[in-house]
Amino acid sequence: MEFQVEIVRLDDQGRGIGYIDGKIVFVENALPQEVVRVFITKEKKKFYEAKVIERIITSMDRVIPKCIYYETCGGCNLMHLTYCKQLEYKKNKGIQILKKFAGIELKNPDMIASDEFYYRNKVVFHVKDGRLGFYQKESHQFVEIDKCLLVHPTINQLLTELKGATFLKSVEKVMIRTFQDGLKTQIVFYPQENLKEEEIIHRIKDFVTSIYVDNRCIYKNREILEKIGDRNYLVRPESFFQVNTKMTKKLYDEVKEKLEPSKDDIILDLYCGAGTIGLYIAPFVKYVYGVEIVKEAIVSAKKNQEINRTKNIEFYVGDTKTILEKFHLQANKVIVDPPRSGLDQKTKEYLLKLQPHRIIYVSCNPVTLARDIKDLEPKYQFETITFVDMFPNTDHIESVCLLKLI
Ligand SMILES: C[S@@+](CC[C@H](N)C(=O)[O-])C[C@H]1O[C@@H](n2cnc3c(N)ncnc32)[C@H](O)[C@@H]1O
Numbered sequence: 001m002e003f004q005v006e007i008v009r010l011d012d013q014g015r016g017i018g019y020i021d022g023k024i025v026f027v028e029n030a031l032p033q034e035v036v037r038v039f040i041t042k043e044k045k046k047f048y049e050a051k052v053i054e055r056i057i058t059s060m061d062r063v064i065p066k067c068i069y070y071e072t073c074g075g076c077n078l079m080h081l082t083y084c085k086q087l088e089y090k091k092n093k094g095i096q097i098l099k100k101f102a103g104i105e106l107k108n109p110d111m112i113a114s115d116e117f118y119y120r121n122k123v124v125f126h127v128k129d130g131r132l133g134f135y136q137k138e139s140h141q142f143v144e145i146d147k148c149l150l151v152h153p154t155i156n157q158l159l160t161e162l163k164g165a166t167f168l169k170s171v172e173k174v175m176i177r178t179f180q181d182g183l184k185t186q187i188v189f190y191p192q193e194n195l196k197e198e199e200i201i202h203r204i205k206d207f208v209t210s211i212y213v214d215n216r217c218i219y220k221n222r223e224i225l226e227k228i229g230d231r232n233y234l235v236r237p238e239s240f241f242q243v244n245t246k247m248t249k250k251l252y253d254e255v256k257e258k259l260e261p262s263k264d265d266i267i268l269d270l271y272c273g274a275g276t277i278g279l280y281i282a283p284f285v286k287y288v289y290g291v292e293i294v295k296e297a298i299v300s301a302k303k304n305q306e307i308n309r310t311k312n313i314e315f316y317v318g319d320t321k322t323i324l325e326k327f328h329l330q331a332n333k334v335i336v337d338p339p340r341s342g343l344d345q346k347t348k349e350y351l352l353k354l355q356p357h358r359i360i361y362v363s364c365n366p367v368t369l370a371r372d373i374k375d376l377e378p379k380y381q382f383e384t385i386t387f388v389d390m391f392p393n394t395d396h397i398e399s400v401c402l403l404k405l406i
Contacts, residue, residue: 014395031059074137076393101370122177130168154182179226188212240273258402268331275301288313321346342368359403
């Protein structure tokens with residue numbers, strides 16, 4: 001079925017929204033003010049999904065996507081929108097979600113912009129028949145990639161070096177991470193069958209600082225070093241590390257600013273990963289306790305403590321709610337940086353009992369952020385939020401929010 005639709009706004013996933021006889025239709029790659037002819041790809045009781053056949057009126061905010069794989073690889077979904085409008089869209093998305101789920105009326109919150117391209121320090125390529133690429137979103141369709149415009153140029157150079165390598169036929173996935181602006185590079189091969197390791201080393205040793213097969217380092221350094229501000233961080237392949245290195249400093253500075261650290265402060269850094277935020281603010285406070293569920297991340301956190309010669313920080317490994325209950329950790333300010341699922345009920349109950357003066361909430365999901373603000377409402381008042389664009393050309397938003405004890 002084909003229809004003509006006027007797009008009125010974008011949804012939370014960056015899809016255009018229009019109406020066909022009063023029923024909502026979600027259209028990929030369509031922008032507000034555009035009139036498009038579409039065909040229906042999915043019909044449900046309450047909505048349609050559709051694809052564009054022809055654009056009859058084109059938005060002034062549309063740009064030609066720079067990436068030749070944009071329509072097929074499924075990694076980005078906002079590259080057809082000017083970067084300025086992407087920022088506006090993300091800010092509005094945050095504003096609407098916080099209003100809808102937490103009743104918060106935001107007036108023009110800050111949004112910190114990023115480099116639009118080549119910002120990612122990490123990528124995982126899938127391998128099919130020895131070729132590197134990505135699978136289309138929610139599909140088994142493989143797209144071979146020669147260059148990705150989101151990743152650091154060093155990763156693209158390595159992609160070129162790997163092209164045609166016969167050992168890739170025995171590999172399922174390849175992870176590449178590059179730090180210190182492309183000078184240090186880690187590559188991990190996840191094999192399907194035995195690999196000829198000498199062949200791998202011989203082919204790429206001049207382009208990398210470490211080579212792993214699964215979790216075994218077969219060439220040079222086990223970890224690579226990255227700097228955020230004046231702090232050094234050792235990163236292992238399995239450690240969580242923010243993917244946009246330049247913006248990570250801005251994100252952590254935002255956390256520091258909202259924390260207003262003082263030498264009397266005792267801080268809880270919950271969901272601390274490799275201790276990166278805690279170590280960043282430790283020089284400005286009395287003591288920091290970091291809590292993280294992944295054992296290997298805490299091994300890295302302790303090493304990071306050592307290399308930064310930081311004495312006033314201590315790490316606990318385990319589920320946040322269990323560790324808080326078991327050790328009765330005390331603090332007058334708390335930083336939380338949870339995964340997309342947000343804070344669990346027990347952790348929120350602990351915070352409501354602990355009553356720190358400030359909670360700094362770093363969030364990658366505004367919906368769970370809004371839910372958690374609401375749950376903390378009996379004791380906490382929302383003060384301010386800053387959006388930080390860690391992922392240009394995609395609909396993801398990251399934010400740093402300040403809650404104050406009432
Ligand atoms: C968004 S990352 C933040 C990491 C760190 N703050 C940073 O900036 O690099 C979330 C972290 O929470 C950890 N995590 C997930 N569930 C957890 C839980 N229930 N208790 C403790 N840590 C958890 C993950 O392993 C991950 O390291």
